[in-house]
Amino acid sequence: xxxxxxxxxxxxxxxxxxxxxxxxxxxxxxxxxxxxxxxxxxxxxxxxxxxxxxxxxxxxxxxxxxxxxxxxxxxxxxxxxxxxxxxxxxxxxxxxxxxxxxxxxxxxxxxxxxxxxxxxxxxxxxxxxxxxxxxxxxxxxxxxxxxxxxxxxxxxxxxxxxxxxxxxxxxxxxxxxxxxxxxxxxxxxxxxxxxxxxxxxxxxxxxxxxxxxxxxxxxxxxxxxxxxxxxxxxxxxxxxxxxxxxxxxxxxxxxxxxxxxxxxxxxxxxxxxxxxxxxxxxxxxxxxxxxxxxxxxxxxxxxxxxxxxxxxxxxxxxxxxxxxxxxxxxxxxxxxxxxxxxxxxxxxxxxxxxxxxxxxxxxxxxxxxxxxxxxxxxxxxxxxxxxxxxxxxxxxxxxxxxxxxxxxxxxxxxxxxxxxxxxxxxxxxxxxxxxxxxxxxxxxxxxxxxx
Amino acid sequence: xxxxxxxxxxxxxxxxxxxxxxxxxxxxxxxxxxxxxxxxxxxxxxxxxxxxxxxxxxxxxxxxxxxxxxxxxxxxxxxxxxxxxxxxxxxxxxxxxxxxxxxxxxxxxxxxxxxxxxxxxxxxxxxxxxxxxxxxxxxxxxxxxxxxxxxxxxxxxxxxxxxxxxxxxxxxxxxxxxxxxxxxxxxxxxxxxxxxxxxxxxxxxxxxxxxxxxxxxxxxxxxxxxxxxxxxxxxxxxxxxxxxxxxxxxxxxxxxxxxxxxxxx
Numbered sequence: 001x002x003x004x005x006x007x008x009x010x011x012x013x014x015x016x017x018x019x020x021x022x023x024x025x026x027x028x029x030x031x032x033x034x035x036x037x038x039x040x041x042x043x044x045x046x047x048x049x050x051x052x053x054x055x056x057x058x059x060x061x062x063x064x065x066x067x068x069x070x071x072x073x074x075x076x077x078x079x080x081x082x083x084x085x086x087x088x089x090x091x092x093x094x095x096x097x098x099x100x101x102x103x104x105x106x107x108x109x110x111x112x113x114x115x116x117x118x119x120x121x122x123x124x125x126x127x128x129x130x131x132x133x134x135x136x137x138x139x140x141x142x143x144x145x146x147x148x149x150x151x152x153x154x155x156x157x158x159x160x161x162x163x164x165x166x167x168x169x170x171x172x173x174x175x176x177x178x179x180x181x182x183x184x185x186x187x188x189x190x191x192x193x194x195x196x197x198x199x200x201x202x203x204x205x206x207x208x209x210x211x212x213x214x215x216x217x218x219x220x221x222x223x224x225x226x227x228x229x230x231x232x233x234x235x236x237x238x239x240x241x242x243x244x245x246x247x248x249x250x251x252x253x254x255x256x257x258x259x260x261x262x263x264x265x266x267x268x269x270x271x272x273x274x275x276x277x278x279x280x281x282x283x284x285x286x287x288x289x290x291x292x293x294x295x296x297x298x299x300x301x302x303x304x305x306x307x308x309x310x311x312x313x314x315x316x317x318x319x320x321x322x323x324x325x326x327x328x329x330x331x332x333x334x335x336x337x338x339x340x341x342x343x344x345x346x347x348x349x350x351x352x353x354x355x356x357x358x359x360x361x362x363x364x365x366x367x368x369x370x371x372x373x374x375x376x377x378x379x380x381x382x383x384x385x386x387x388x389x390x391x392x393x394x395x396x397x398x399x400x401x402x403x404x405x406x407x408x409x410x411x412x413x414x415x416x417x418x419x420x421x422x423x424x425x426x427x428x429x430x431x432x433x434x435x436x437x438x439x440x441x442x443x444x445x446x447x448x449x450x451x
Numbered sequence: 452x453x454x455x456x457x458x459x460x461x462x463x464x465x466x467x468x469x470x471x472x473x474x475x476x477x478x479x480x481x482x483x484x485x486x487x488x489x490x491x492x493x494x495x496x497x498x499x500x501x502x503x504x505x506x507x508x509x510x511x512x513x514x515x516x517x518x519x520x521x522x523x524x525x526x527x528x529x530x531x532x533x534x535x536x537x538x539x540x541x542x543x544x545x546x547x548x549x550x551x552x553x554x555x556x557x558x559x560x561x562x563x564x565x566x567x568x569x570x571x572x573x574x575x576x577x578x579x580x581x582x583x584x585x586x587x588x589x590x591x592x593x594x595x596x597x598x599x600x601x602x603x604x605x606x607x608x609x610x611x612x613x614x615x616x617x618x619x620x621x622x623x624x625x626x627x628x629x630x631x632x633x634x635x636x637x638x639x640x641x642x643x644x645x646x647x648x649x650x651x652x653x654x655x656x657x658x659x660x661x662x663x664x665x666x667x668x669x670x671x672x673x674x675x676x677x678x679x680x681x682x683x684x685x686x687x688x689x690x691x692x693x694x695x696x697x698x699x700x701x702x703x704x705x706x707x708x709x710x711x712x713x714x715x716x
Binding site for chain 1: 453454455456457460461462463464508529531647648650651679682683684685686687
C-alpha cells in the first residue's frame with residue numbers, strides 16, 4: 001500500500017474550512033482508505049434507518065459488494081466542518097456542545113435499524129477525531145478525543161486500524177456504587193444468569209475478597225490457581241482460575257456462566273508483601289483480563305464499596321460502570337453522583353483511552369409508591385441543578401437518559417422488589433435461573449442497558 | 452505517583468524482569484558474603500535496588516547496583532526494589548543519594564559558602580590534585596570574580612589562587628559545573644493573533660516565542676501540551692485571556708499579562 005502523504009493532506013485544508021464536503025473529500029476519504037476500506041467498500045450518505053450518516057464502510061466478501069448492496073455496515077463516520085459558515089470554530093474536543101451533539105448523533109446512527117452489524121463509529125472534523133465502539137445497546141469511547149497533528153496522524157491511523165481489525169468480543173461491566181447495600185452482587189449474579197439464558201457467553205469476576213458474597217452465593221470455592229497468583233505472576237495461565245457455574249433444568253437444558261471466585265489471599269491485600277507483587281497497582285487487573293476480552297460476550301466485575309485497590313482496579317478494567325441505587329436511600333444517590341462526577345473521570349484520566357463511562361443509574365429492588373417517586377425525583381432534580389451551578393457538570397443524562405426538552409421524560413429504570421431475589425442466596429443459584437418472575441425482571445434490566 | 456502505576460512504591464519484582472543498568476564491579480568476596488546475609492534473612496534484602504520502568508513490566512537498575520549484584524549471587528527469584536520516575540533528574544538524585552556520583556554545583560551562581568565547602572571537600576580527598584591550595588584564599592578570589600558569564604574554568608588560572616592549569620583545574624569539574632550560555636540576540640516577536648480563531652500551530656508559535664525568550668517563566672511550561680489544551684478549549688464566551696489560567700495547562704494568572712504580547716481576543 002502506498003504511504004499516504006498526511007502532511008500534504010492536512011496542509012490542503014483551510015484552518016477554518018466551513019464546507020463539510022471539502023473535509024470529507026480532502027481528509028475523511030483518505031482516512032477511511034488508510035483504515036483498509038477501498039472505494040468499493042465505502043458508501044457516502046448512508047441511510048441508517050434513523051438519519052443519514054456521512055460514511056459507512058465494510059469489507060467486501062465474495063459476491064457481495066458493499067457499494068452496491070449497501071447492507072450490514074461495519075464502520076460509520078460522521079463528519080463535521082472546521083468552522084460554521086459564519087466563521088465560528090466547530091470544536092470537537094471533549095465536552096463542548098458541538099462534541100456532545102456529534103457524539104449523540106453517532107450513537108443514534110450506530111443503534112439505528114439498518115446498522116445492527118455496525119461495531120465502530122468515528123466522529124471527526126479533521127482537527128479532532130474519536131473512535132467509538134458499539135456493543136449491543138451500549139456505545140462507548142474506544143479512544144479519547146485526539147487532536148490531529150502532522151506528527152501523530154500516522155499513529156492515530158494505525159491505532160484505529162488495529163482496533164477495528166481486532167474487535168474485542170466482550171463488554172466489560174463493573175457494577176459499582178460507592179455506597180453499600182444497593183444490591184451490587186445480586187445484580188451481577190442475576191444479570192450474568194439472564195445474559196447466559198440469552199445465549200451469551202458470560203464471565204463473572206468476584207473481586208470482593210473480603211466478603212466473597214458472589215462466590216458464596218453460588219456455592220463455589222477458589223481454584224488451585226487463584227486470581228492473586230495471576231495478578232502477581234504473569235507467567236501463570238489466568239484461564240486456570242475459571243470455573244463454570246452450571247445449572248441443569250428439568251427440561252434437560254443446561255445453562256452456564258463462568259466464574260473467577262473471590263481469592264481469600266487478596267483479602268490480606270493491605271499486607272505490604274502481597275501488594276508489592278502486583279505491578280502497576282490498580283492498573284494490573286485490566287492487563288490480566290486481556291485474553292478474556294476476545295473470548296466472552298460479557299465480563300462482569302463485582303467489587304467492594306470503598307474506593308481502594310479493588311474498586312479502582314475494577315473501574316480501570318471495565319468499559320462501562322453500572323450503578324445500582326435505592327430511591328429511598330439518599331446516600332446511594334449522592335454516592336452515585338460521586339462515582340459519575342469524580343471516580344469515573346479520575347480513572348478515565350489515568351487510562352487515556354476514553355473509558356470507562358458511567359451508564360445511567362437505576363433503582364434496585366424496592367417498590368416505589370407514586371409519592372415516594374415524587375420525593376426521589378425532587379431530590380434528583382435538586383442534585384442536578386446544584387451540580388450544574390457548582391461545577392457545570394451535567395448529570396441529567398445519567399439520571400434521566402430519556403429526557404429531551406420537548407418531552408420532560410424523567411423515567412428512571414426500576415427493578416421491582418421481589419422476595420425470591422433476596423432469598424436466592426440460600427439456594428446457591430441466582431433467582432433469574434430459578435424463578436420466572438425474577439427472570440422477567442432481570443431480562444428487562446438487561447434489555448434496558450445491554451441487549 | 453498514582454494508584455495506577457509503580458512509581459515511588461516498594462515492589463517485590465522478579466529478578467528476571469530487571470536488566471542491569473550501569474557497569475558495576477565489586478570484589479567477589481564482598482558480593483558472596485553479602486548474598487549470604489540476604490539468604491539468612493529468607494531472601495529479604497532490606498536495602499532496595501533502585502529501578503526505573505523501561506517498558507511494560509520491564510525494569511532497569513539505576514542505583515544500588517550492588518544490591519542487584521548480591522540478589523543475583525543469592526539467586527533470588529524476587530528482589531525488593533523502589534521504582535522511581537524515569538526522568539534524568541530523578542535518576543541523578545538517586546545516584547547522588549546512594550553516593551554513586553558526586554553532586555555538582557553551578558559555579559556561575561554558587562554562594563561563597565558553597566564554593567568553600569566544595570573546595571574543602573576536594574582538597575581533603577586522599578591524593579587530591581588540589582593539595583596545597585588554600586581553600587579560603589581560592590574561595591575569596593573565585594567568589595569575588597566576575598564569574599557569572601564563565602563558560603569554562605580557565606579564568607580561575609588568572610586569579611592566582613594556587614589553582615593552576617592542568618590537574619588542579621581539571622579536578623574542579625568533579626563538583627562544579629557552568630551553565631552560562633552565550634548571550635543571544637532577542638527573538639523577534641510573532642504577529643499578534645486572535646486566540647479565538649488561532650490554529651493550533653499559531654498558538655504554538657506564540658507560546659514558543661514566550662518560552663524561548665524566557666518571558667515570565669514560560670520556559671518552564673510544556674508548550675506542546677498547553678497549545679493542545681488552549682486550542683481545544685471552548686473559547687466562544689471568553690471576554691479576556693483570563694480563562695486560560697483555569698485550563699490547568701501550567702499558565703497561571705501571573706502569566707496572563709505576557710500572553711498579551713502574542714495573543715489578542
